[in-house]
Every structure is written in C-alpha cells, then in structure tokens.
Amino acid sequence: MYKYILETAGDINWMAVFALITFVFIFSLAVLLIFTKSNEEIERLAALPLDDNDLSNGKQSEQ
C-alpha cells in the first residue's frame, strides 16, 4: 500500500489533496473548539503573563 502511494509521488495531485485535507481539518478543528470556549476562561488564560507573583515586578506596579 505505502509503496503504491510513494510510487505515485511524481503526481502532485494526491500530495496537494492530502496537504489540503490535513490543513483544513486541523484548522477547522482549532477554530471550532476555540470558539466554544468561555470568555471568562479565555480572559484568565490571556492574563497569565501578568500574574507571575514576581515581587520584583511590584515596583513597576505591573501585577
């Protein structure tokens, strides 16, 4: 089976189709699942860099 696939590699079609399908699949999955996430959770995650408990940052009041 794999030999057959590899032997037809000179033909761009299967590669293009394979690449397109994989990409569309991954992309759609990521988009779909990201937009089902609650906004509060997203806000908390986005704020993670600003909440690092590093007291040396306190001076610049960036907590």
Added chain:
Amino acid sequence: METVQTVQTEKFSYDNTIVRNFGIATVIFGVVGMLVGLIAALQMIFPELNFGIQYITFGRIRPLHTNAAIFAFVGNGIFMGVYYSLQRLLKARMFSDVLSKIHFWGWQLIIVAAAVTLPLGITSSHEYAELEWPIDIAIALIWIVFGINMFGTILKRRENHLYVAIWFYIATWVTVTVLHVFNNLEIPVHMWKSIPVFAGVQDALVQWWYGHNAVAFFLTTPYLGLMYYFLPKAANRPVYSYKLSIIHFWALIFIYIWAGPHHLLYTSLPDWAQSLGTVFSLMLIAPSWGGMLNGLLTLRGAWDRVRRDPKLKFMVVAVTAYGMSTLEGPLLSIKSINAISHYTDWTIGHVHIGTLGWNGMLTFGILYWLWPRIYRTELFSVKLANTHFWLGTLGILFYAIPLYWAGWTQSMMWKNFTVDGFLAYGNFLETVTQIIPMYAIRAIGGTIYLLGVFIMVYNLWKTASAGSLARNVEVEAPPREKHVRHKGEYWHKWIERRPIQMLFASTVLVLIGGMVEILPMMLINDNVPKIESVQPYTPLELEGRDIYIREGCLGCHSQMIRPMRSETERYGEFSKSGEFIYDRPFLWGSKRTGPDLHRIGEKYPHSWHYNHFLEPESMSPGSIMPPYPWLFDQDINTSYTASKIKVLKTLNTPYGEDYEDVAVAELQEQAKEIADELREQGIEQENLEQKEIIALIAYMQRLGTDIKVQ
C-alpha cells in the same frame, strides 16, 4: 462527614542568575556576530581587508557571521527569554539548576568551537549547519539537556494551563531536534571531516527543508513565544486575542514545515516539490499576519506609551519587521518573482529585515525590560535607549534598501538582452561593479546598527552597576490543583494541560509535512533521472572539491544553472538533477556574488585558473574576489583520500574494488598531468604538482563537463 480543604501556598524561588548569564551572552555574541558581519560587508567593497590571511577571508567568515548571529546571538536570546518566562508562567523554579548551568556553559563552548573551526575551514558546507560532526553531537546533547530542563519544569509546574508562549517553546524544541538530526546524517572520515549520507538533489532538499525551518523554528517560533510573553508584560495588558494566538500557533507550525522547497525554485528539484513549497509559502501569510496583528493590537489603548517608552518602540518595530518579512518571504516564493530575486542581494536584504528587525529589535526591547527588573533598579538612561532605537531603525533601513536596490539592479542586468539577442552585460563583472556603491551604503547601515548596540551595552552595564542582581526571587503560589475532567469540557483545554500530548501533537504535525515532502525523494529513483555519462570524481578532484568547501566558495558562487535563456546564454546548458548524484554534499549555493560555476569546466585553460586564484584582478580587472595565495604554498593533504573513497563506496559511489588502495597514486598521476600542462602554458613553480591549487584546478575543470558533448 464533610472535609474542609484549605489551600496552602508553597514557597519557592525563581532563578534569575541563569537569565542574567544568557542575557550577557546574548549581548556579547550579538556584538561579535554583527562585527564579523560588518567585516564581511567591508570585504565586499575592499577585498584586501582579509590582509592575505586565510582564516579571515570572506568565504570562511561568512558562515562565522551567520552562525554567530543565529545560534549565538539569537540562540542565547531565546534561552534568556525562555528561562525567564517559563519559570513565571509555570510558577515553578527551573527543574534543575545543574542542568541550567550545563546548558549555559555547553552552549557557550559550542559557540567557541564554532568560532575556532569555521575560520579554520572546517565546515560541512550545509548553510547554517556548517559545523562538523563532533560539534553536531555536542549540540544534540546540550539541546537534550535544555529539553529535559524545560519539560522537567513543565511537569512540576503549579499552573495547570500552559500559556501559548510555552507551546511555541515546545514546538521549537521538537522541530529543531528533528531538523538537526536529519540534516546532519553524515559518516565521519576523520575527526573534522564527514560525508553526508544524502547526495545531490536529495541533499539539497533535506538541507533547505532544514535551512528554511531553521529560520522558522529557531528565528521565528521561539521569538513568537517571547513576543506573546514580553509584549503583554511591557505593555501591561493581556494579548489582544488569546483565541487568535491559538490559531496562530497551530496554523503556523503546520504550514511552516512544508515551505522549504521555495529555496530551490527553478533548480533541478522535481516540479511537484517546488509547487508544494510555493503553495505553502503563500498560505503562511495568513497565520504570520494573524500573529503580527495580534502583537500590534495588544498595544490598543497604549499607543501614547509607545511614544514615550523605548521598550515598546523596539517591540513595535520588531513586530512590524516580522510582518514585513513574512509578507515578503511568501512573495519571493512565487516563481516569477523568485526568478528575479534568487541568487541576488535581495535575499540578503530580506533576511536582515528578519534578523536585524524582528530578532534584533525584539531582543533589545526584552533586554531593556528585563535588565532593570533582575537588577532591581531603573534603566540607567531612557534617552540612550531612545538613541539606540533610532540608530537601530535607521541602520535597518540603510542596510536593507541598498540591498533591495542592488538585487533588483543586478538581476535586471543579468537578464538584459540587446536587440540582436545577445546578453547586454555579457561580462558578469559589469553587474558586480555596478552595485558596489550599494554594498558601501549597506556597510554604513550595518555600522549605524552596531553603534546602537554599543550604546545599549553601555546602558545595560551602567544599569547593572547601579543595581544588584536578584539571584533568587522568593515567591509563593498554591500547588497545582488536580484537575478532574468535566463533561463537555473544551478540547483544547485538555491538550493545553498535557505537555506530553502537546509534544506529541506538535511532532506529528511537523513530521507530516517533512515526511510527505522528503520520503518520496529518497525512495523513488524516478525523481532523479540517471545520466549514463555522469561519473564519480577522481581522487584529485575530490580533494579539490574539499578545498572548494573549506574556502566557502559556495558563499559567492552557485553551481545551479536555471532553465532560463538569460542563464543558459551566460553559463551554458541548464543543470540536470542526474548530474549531482555523486555530489556529497551538494554545492548549489544560494547567492551569486560571482558567476555560476556549474559549466566552468574546460572553459578556460589551467593557467587562467592558476593566475585567477593567485590574483583575481589580473584576469578580471575590478573583481572583488580575494586572492588565495595559501593554495600555492600548502600541499595537498592525501592522508585521508583513501578513507574518503572508502566512505563514498559504502554510500554506493561506484569506485572499483580496492580503489582506495590506488587512489593516492592516481591522484599524484593526475596532479602531475595538470602541473605539466601548466608548465607548458608558461607557469613556473617549484613542486607545483603537490600544491592545493592543482587539486582545485582539477575540480574546477571537471565541473559540469560530464554531459558536455565532446
């Protein structure tokens, strides 16, 4: 019965010493790398600036510059940023202080090894992977140490969620591991020489799969991780859209890995691979610009601060440069544009928008943010930082614009035909002397940029002197809660909490692209049609080829004639993939500061080459190629000729049985023939047949002749 749970916080500390160490290394190697770059740029205007010393000749210091800029400057910058942000994002000290130290000192030793071996001419000639096999192994080991330290920290974290910056770090680690291993599959001949297992087109494909993704996964993804951490910190606001950052991540790592063949458009690479490279490169615009906009929009409502705060200015220019170079890259991957840009200085301009703009300016922004924090003081001078910003920005413009101009000018001259159908600039040199003023302005641009860096060094030095390093920052945080999966829980959150699954998913995505492109090239012979008349190199040509590699000739000369009239008229028959089946490594090159050499064989008499290497200007007045006097003093090293033949035979190069036993004798015989011919042509030199120049001439005269009709 009810149980009452109280959350107790745990006390721990962040390690700032390792961050400081990598920071210092970043600055030092930034200065060194840029200084070497400036010397190389000046040598392109004044070739005599190598002072006749082989170790600082352009061909040898060019890889020194690229390696120093990429792996020493940006590499240390990555580790500085990762060690700072990883601890804070995970609320955990690094997994092991010992591993941190081994990582730091190991990496610096590798850099020193590179700085010694590259000027000595010890190189595998794969661009951005020039280091020889013992150093390759050291890189792999230190990279694994870094990996263990990073994943160890991730596993002992107190924050459940892995922030998006960490995904970029994970993807970087995985991909660089894969790339480094595959592009350095080689068989050692001796301690400082190896022969790659892939040959010709296959070697080219693997190399540019690596080369492109070194840009993607060393210069881009880790820096995107740093952008997603340090830009919000500097702007004191969360990233514009976290959702967008997730899409940015998955789309980027998936698409990037496929785009390598855009470095090989119009070459002997099969068309299907070239097309894949173009399509995926164009698709890259979407995630790249998504990331850029996400970065810039993070500053929404804070633009007034951008005017006052030099850190933010650096970051804005960095993100803008990222946007510019990630638009330009895909455009350069369109075949019709690539036909103009490839082999010219346009490419050099393009990569410097990336390195000086994106990597450089982001590194400086981070350093200005970080240094006062770890030293618990204020920045010594905001005014000097502002001066640095303007010098940096102007330096980039003065660097890149002349090179765009030079690239375009030269390409148009190469392609210009007279009304009678002849090349308008038949002498390649005319197209070089035309752009030397642009090279001069480029060197001025580089000087301005470097001046800014010196000002930064002073500023950071004074800042550090005024404060004291907070080596261990004491903090406390609650332990990580054991997460129980709820029904209907969002999928991505599941993977975000699981670093191992994340590692696995990134690896699979990256491998899909790599394997689909590379495996067919390796396994299917039809992709590289055989040519009966193509024969392996003779032992003398082989030694000459290794001298060509040692001197870094491919930094300025390609060996790949594209199937275009402007090229076949100038150089001869276009290059066929079957001609390179014994080329280990392939030497196609990627830049033509001098002409293509694939059909140079038998074009000139031996004496022409002899005189040209001794004094290029004697044969080509106005040439900016440096003289190579040492080739006339040094004897051909035949100690390893037999071993080279043996290794090549194990890789199926069809030398006869026991050929290695007679190889040196054949080498001497051919050397004598060439020396005799040279004498007939009026060249006089003692022991001529033993000198390196003879081997190099033998190689030059062989180039591209296998398919010439006699």
